[in-house]
Amino acid sequence: MAAGKSKIEGLLESEDIMATVGCMRKLGANISKRKDGIWEVHGCGIKGFSEPDEVINLGNSGTSARLIVGAVSTSPITCFFTGDQSLRRRPMDRVIDPLQKFGTRFFSRDKLLLPLCVVGANNPVGIVSEAQVASAQVKSAILLAGLNALGETRYTERISTRDHTERLLTSFGADIDILFSDDAKVIKVNGLCELNPQEIIVPADPSSAAFPMCAALMVSGSEILIPNVCQNPTRIGLQETLVEMGAKINISNQRILGGEPVADLVVRYSPLKGVVVPPERAPSMIDEYPILATLASVAEGTTIMKGIRELRVKESDRIKAVAQGLIQNGVEVDETEDSLTVYGKGSPVDGGTLIKTHSDHRIAMSFICLNLASKDPIRVDETDSINTSFKEFFQSMANIGANFE
Numbered sequence: 001m002a003a004g005k006s007k008i009e010g011l012l013e014s015e016d017i018m019a020t021v022g023c024m025r026k027l028g029a030n031i032s033k034r035k036d037g038i039w040e041v042h043g044c045g046i047k048g049f050s051e052p053d054e055v056i057n058l059g060n061s062g063t064s065a066r067l068i069v070g071a072v073s074t075s076p077i078t079c080f081f082t083g084d085q086s087l088r089r090r091p092m093d094r095v096i097d098p099l100q101k102f103g104t105r106f107f108s109r110d111k112l113l114l115p116l117c118v119v120g121a122n123n124p125v126g127i128v129s130e131a132q133v134a135s136a137q138v139k140s141a142i143l144l145a146g147l148n149a150l151g152e153t154r155y156t157e158r159i160s161t162r163d164h165t166e167r168l169l170t171s172f173g174a175d176i177d178i179l180f181s182d183d184a185k186v187i188k189v190n191g192l193c194e195l196n197p198q199e200i201i202v203p204a205d206p207s208s209a210a211f212p213m214c215a216a217l218m219v220s221g222s223e224i225l226i227p228n229v230c231q232n233p234t235r236i237g238l239q240e241t242l243v244e245m246g247a248k249i250n251i252s253n254q255r256i257l258g259g260e261p262v263a264d265l266v267v268r269y270s271p272l273k274g275v276v277v278p279p280e281r282a283p284s285m286i287d288e289y290p291i292l293a294t295l296a297s298v299a300e301g302t303t304i305m306k307g308i309r310e311l312r313v314k315e316s317d318r319i320k321a322v323a324q325g326l327i328q329n330g331v332e333v334d335e336t337e338d339s340l341t342v343y344g345k346g347s348p349v350d351g352g353t354l355i356k357t358h359s360d361h362r363i364a365m366s367f368i369c370l371n372l373a374s375k376d377p378i379r380v381d382e383t384d385s386i387n388t389s390f391k392e393f394f395q396s397m398a399n400i401g402a403n404f405e
Contacts, residue, residue, distance in 0.1 A: 001071065001147060001170055002195035003045035010202040010258075011039050015387045016061035023068055026052040027079075027240045046194055047148050051077035055115070058083045060315065060361075060388045063137055065114065066095045070141025073104040074124040074148035074191075082115040086315045086359060092116060094133055095141045101127040102145055117142050126153035126191055133310070136162035136234075139187070143169065143176075149191040156186050161283045162234045164260070171259045172198055201258035203230035207287040208390045210238055212400060213267050217247050218373040223355045224400050227253075231261040237285030238292060239265075243298060245272040272299035274344050279307020286310055290366040293322045293342050297331040298373045300346030309338040315385075316358035325349040325367055328353040329374065352376035361385040364395060372402060 011017060011389040021031050028050035031040035044050070049072060058064045058081060065083060069092070072079050082088065093112040100106065103121035108114070126149045129142050132136040139155055143165055146153025166187060169176050175190035209229050216222040231254065245251060272297060285292070289308055296303035319340050323333045330350035332343040351374030357364040364380050371378040386393050394404055 001046060001048070001144070002041075002043040002197045003048070004043060004197035006041045006043065006197040007199045008039040008041065009037070009200065010201065012202065012208075012389075012391075014389050014391050015059055017390060019057070019059040019061050020068070022063045023056050023058060023064065026054070026056055027072070040328045041197075043195070046192060047075055049075045049077055052079055055080040055082055057081075058087060060084050060087055060385070062087060062090050062315075065090075065092070066137040067142050067144060069095055069116070069118055070099060071144040071147075072118055072120055073099045073141075074102050074145045075120040076122045077120050077310065079118045079120075080115065080147060081118065081272040088113075088114045090315075091313055094135060094138050098127070098129045098138070098142055098182050099145055101129065101378065102149055104145075121149075124190075124191075126151040128154045129156070131155070131157040131159070131161075132163050134159040135310075136165065136283070140165040143187060143189050146189040146191050146195070147195070151191060153189045153191060154186060155189075156184050158184050159280065159283055160185060160234055163232065167232075167259050168200075169195075170374075171200075174197055176311065201255050202246070203260045203262045204228045206230050206232075206235045206238065208393075209265070210288045210291050210369060211369055211393065212397060213238075213242070213249075214291045215369045215372050215397065215402065217242065217270055217272065217296060218298055218369070220269050222267075222310065222400075224267050226265045226267065228257060228262050229265050231263050234284050234392075237281045237283075238288040241275065241277050241281070241285065241292065242272075242295075244275045245296075245303075246270050247272060257342070272296075272344075274299050274301030274303040274342070276304045279338075282307040282310065287314075287362060289340070290318055290322050290362045291369060293326065293340060294366045294370040296342040296344050297326050297329070297349055297370065298347065299344040301344050303342045303344060305342075307338060310342060312337070312365045314360070314362075315388075316363060318360065318362040318363065321356070321360060321363045322366070325353075326356045326365070328355065329370070349374045349378075350376065351378045354379045354381060356381050359384060359385045361388040361390065362383070365390065368397075368404070
């Protein structure tokens with residue numbers, strides 16, 4: 001959406017990102033990868049998207065679907081979006097409802113699911129919207145839509161969510177203002193302000209770092225270094241929880257990289273105790289609950305995770321999938337619609353089981369990590385889904401001593 005050439009270093013070349021690259025190309029952006037690994041994006045400018053001549057398939061990426069639908073909703077073009085079987089089950093009403101206020105029209109099958117036709121508004125005007133669900137995807141969709149709209153778009157959230165979009169919009173020169181009160185954060189974007197191309201360095205993703213981090217905490221004698229991990233306050237909920245459980249995590253070399261605070265983490269094996277994870281922490285670690293739950297099963301005592309209803313509508317019902325997998329391994333759990341309780345054994349789990357991942361990358365990786373702390377091997381029914389977010393997972397884990405078959 002910026003006019004001119006941006007450069008991106010350290011891009012995660014996962015299936016989700018490649019789906020986004022393919023979509024942006026179909027919307028008119030010129031995107032290429034140089035021999036040195038740097039990606040170059042020649043943007044279309046505000047209101048510059050071209051109407052694609054085919055249906056856009058976003059694979060498994062819910063983030064791509066919601067953010068891109070927001071970006072095109074205020075462009076005067078018609079787009080058709082679909083995804084894989086999992087993405088076609090994930091709710092889109094959370095972005096459709098507020099985006100309709102811009103004058104955008106949507107056509108879909110029952111329950112506002114993908115496949116989805118988006119007829120962009122011709123003369124959109126900024127809107128006022130308040131979060132109905134704590135979701136950075138919804139917030140980002142509305143802010144991106146506001147870039148193409150006349151006047152001010154205002155979004156209010158009362159539970160803080162990831163703020164990468166606000167940071168990036170600021171660095172790209174958007175006319176954006178962020179106000180804080182005792183109980184809310186208000187983001188205001190003035191539309192039709194041209195964005196300036198940037199050179200971006202992408203920090204290491206805390207959601208991916210969670211797996212080697214928790215694996216090291218499970219396996220006696222472990223000590224690993226994870227460099228350049230994003231330390232954005234809206235993303236370190238798992239880190240905070242692990243420290244509360246007794247984890248030995250040393251944070252060093254703190255600095256700013258690509259507009260985000262980053263640091264190097266040294267993680268050492270630690271005997272852990274169960275804790276209560278408060279609901280207000282959920283937005284800062286929503287993707288990390290599956291690996292936390294598996295780690296909690298080998299900690300001593302009870303770990304209670306509250307306010308996690310959002311996990312029911314991820315790539316799978318993650319509360320149910322994790323609970324079933326832990327029960328198979330001899331771990332006692334309780335689940336409600338909005339919580340998961342794990343009664344830690346303080347010792348390795350039984351293992352000797354086959355876990356159904358429901359084609360969910362985070363379920364697969366979580367139980368592969370738990371296999372490092374089980375009496376007998378744990379098997380998973382597929383691993384292809386891991387390419388969705390962490391293509392180098394097996395190689396990265398092998399580099400720190402894990403063995404897989």
